Amino acid sequence: NHVDFNGLFKLGEVMGLLQHHDTITGTSPMINIADALQRMHQVEKIGENLTLVLYQHILTQSSAINLSPPLTFCQLNESYCKPLATMDKFSAIIYNPSSVANQLWLRIPVAEQQTIHLDVDTVKKLSIDAQEIGTINLSPIIQSIPIVDKRNQLQELIVRVNIPPLSFQALPFTTLKQSQKVEAILFSNLSCSIENQNYVITVNAQGSITAIKLKSTNKNIDFNQNFGHYTSSSADGVSHQSSGLYVFRPVGTDPPKQVSIKQFYCSKRKGYEEIIQVYSLYVHQTIRLLDNSPYIEFEWTVGRLHRKYD
Incomplete structure (x- = not known):
């Protein structure tokens, strides 16, 4: 396969535009948003095809065996990826741009009447350092995120993978057309704490x-x-x-209004513990402690906006 340089230039032009911090702001007029979305749609397929070709050149021959069209892009922070529901097997491409090894916790959406597992035999054959942690039910907060289609992926497969510095990994998975039972997640909305080997985080009532x-x-x-x-x-x-x-004009001159937490959940799962703070129907924050991790993860999810807020 050859690189489509004309497509690359078009993609670079649109990416350069969209990466500007004011392309779409929280107060952008609809005409500006519509123009940006149209440009994104025009180069979406170009980007997918170009990325697939580049990955096939970059990945090692053994890793590229698991990679084939179509290349699918999903918003995993929404725990939703519609194409996975119909695939017999697939690979997740993982990239570590850092000069040091990194540990990644991958969350794969699992549909009803479906079971997804890490392809352990291929992982061993390719010497990939990955471990399947287990399948869990989605939290109520994730399920409440409005998406385009009816949500039928109500579970997540959790996989921990160690990625060497400056490298790609094509992590292989297999699927079965059958449902599986998972342990219920225990949530607490009382004052609580989460911890790992390095930290203890405490929240009040x-x-x-x-x-x-x-x-x-x-x-x-x-x-x-x-x-x-x-x-x-x-x-x-x-x-x-x-x-x-380019023009941010709030109503009045008062300082920003403080937003209170509407509800929160503390959950403890195999491999990690987390606190989910809900600020509105479309804004929540997750504070997560992974097993043995020296870092505390803060993950903000904004959107998608429900029709009632259009």
């Missing part, structure tokens, strides 16, 4: 983090969370210009 304990020094770090928002102006007597691209 309102769901806010109050302290982070470093186990190595046996010391607590005070921690205070605050989030805020402002309402954008459509136009007023001071200016007829509405808040939008």
Whole structure:
């Protein structure tokens, strides 16, 4: 296969535009959003085909065996990937751009009447350092994220993989057309804590983090969370210009309003523990401690907006 340089230039042009921090803002007018989305749609297939060709050149011959069209792009932070529901086998491409080895926890959406497993034989044959942790039910918060189609992927397969520095991995999976039973996730909405070998994170009865304990020094770090928002102006007597691209005009001069946590959940799963803080129907934050990880993960999910907020 040869690289489509004309497609590459078109893709680079659109990516250069969309990577500008003001291409789509929270206050962008609809005409600007529509233009950006149209440009994205025009180069989507070009990007998919180009990426597939490049991966086939970059990956080792043994890894590329598991990679074939179509190349599918999914928003895994929404725990949804419709094409996986009809595949007999697939590979997840994992990239580590760092100069040091990294550990990744991959979450693969699993549909009803479907079982997905890591292809252990191929993993061993290719000397990939990966381990299947297990399949779990989606949390109520993830299930509440509005998506285009009816959600039929209500479980996740958790896989831990260690990736060498500056490398790609094509992680192979197999599927079966049968459902599987999984252990129910135990959630708590009372003041609680999560921990791993390095940290203990404590939240109060309102769901806010109050302290982070470093186990190595046996010391607590005070921690205070605050989030805020402002309402954008459509136009007023001071200016007829509405808040939008390059112009951020809040209503009034008051500081941003503090946003409270509507509800929260603490959950403990095999391999990791997490706190899910819900701020609205379309905004939530997950604080996660992975097994043996020296880092605390903070993951924000914004959207998709429900029709009632259009």
